[in-house]
Amino acid sequence: MKSTDTTAADGYAPITMERVREIVGFPERFIAEKKEAKLGEFSARFIAHSPFFCMSTVGADGQLDTSPRGDPPGSVRILDPWTLAIPDRPGNKLADTHENITSHPAVGLVFFVPGLREVIRVNGDAFVTDDPELLDMLSADGKPAVLATIVRIREVFGQCGKAVIRAKLWEGDSRGLAEAVTLGGDFYTLTITESAAKMAEKLGDLAGSLHAVIDDHYENDLY
Numbered sequence: 001m002k003s004t005d006t007t008a009a010d011g012y013a014p015i016t017m018e019r020v021r022e023i024v025g026f027p028e029r030f031i032a033e034k035k036e037a038k039l040g041e042f043s044a045r046f047i048a049h050s051p052f053f054c055m056s057t058v059g060a061d062g063q064l065d066t067s068p069r070g071d072p073p074g075s076v077r078i079l080d081p082w083t084l085a086i087p088d089r090p091g092n093k094l095a096d097t098h099e100n101i102t103s104h105p106a107v108g109l110v111f112f113v114p115g116l117r118e119v120i121r122v123n124g125d126a127f128v129t130d131d132p133e134l135l136d137m138l139s140a141d142g143k144p145a146v147l148a149t150i151v152r153i154r155e156v157f158g159q160c161g162k163a164v165i166r167a168k169l170w171e172g173d174s175r176g177l178a179e180a181v182t183l184g185g186d187f188y189t190l191t192i193t194e195s196a197a198k199m200a201e202k203l204g205d206l207a208g209s210l211h212a213v214i215d216d217h218y219e220n221d222l223y
Contacts (some may be wrong), residue, residue, distance in 0.1 A: 035155045038081040040194035042181075043156050046120045047084070049073045049181045050111040055086070055149075057100035057107055057126075067097050073177060075140060076111075082153050084109075084122070087138035087145035098147065101126050107151055110159075115170050115178030117161025117218075118187040124154045158191050165218055188214060 026032075039047070051073050056066045069086070077085040088098075101107065105125040112119055129148050138145035164170065182190060 035157045039156055042190040042194045043120050044078050046181050047076055047111050049177045050113050053109055053111040055109050057097050058104040059100045060103035065096050084151040086149040088147040098128050113177050113181050114173035117164045119159050121159055122156050124151045126151045
């Protein structure tokens, strides 16, 4: 398409961020400041049980690309609380993600666990490596990874389950991955526990009623 061509998008006008805030409002303090700079025990367990995630990267031209990734749970390795190792399997050889990372290291990840409504998001910087020992560590079905992406974590945070609920994404999962992550608990209790002091300060009076608030949002504020 030529730059002079018009599309349906041209029939709409953009609005300012000030107008966006007029419509959507501002988040509670505990939401606005929920990001952590490293993985905690719960977020690490969540990622270790995740068989599916999406990775967003930025090209040299500033264009974004999002790639879905699927593998058996545990394929994304947690090297330490600040570092993830992600295997690359044989694909279509386009290597868009690799090309983007080599020109612009910023990455955004969203991890899903079947049966859990909430997700874990990770933002950071990445690079691609062919280290033989790491590729062996990231093997699947007896075959080493083709390449590996190392992610230096900058931000880790959970996101509520409204999108998953609206999509009716999970209708049950026979592997029991959700139970393996929560160990009989639930996402919000474990998230709060992981950053107890910070969360208690940010939540304030909401600390004792967070579940009720979240459940009310899920039941009455999906649309």
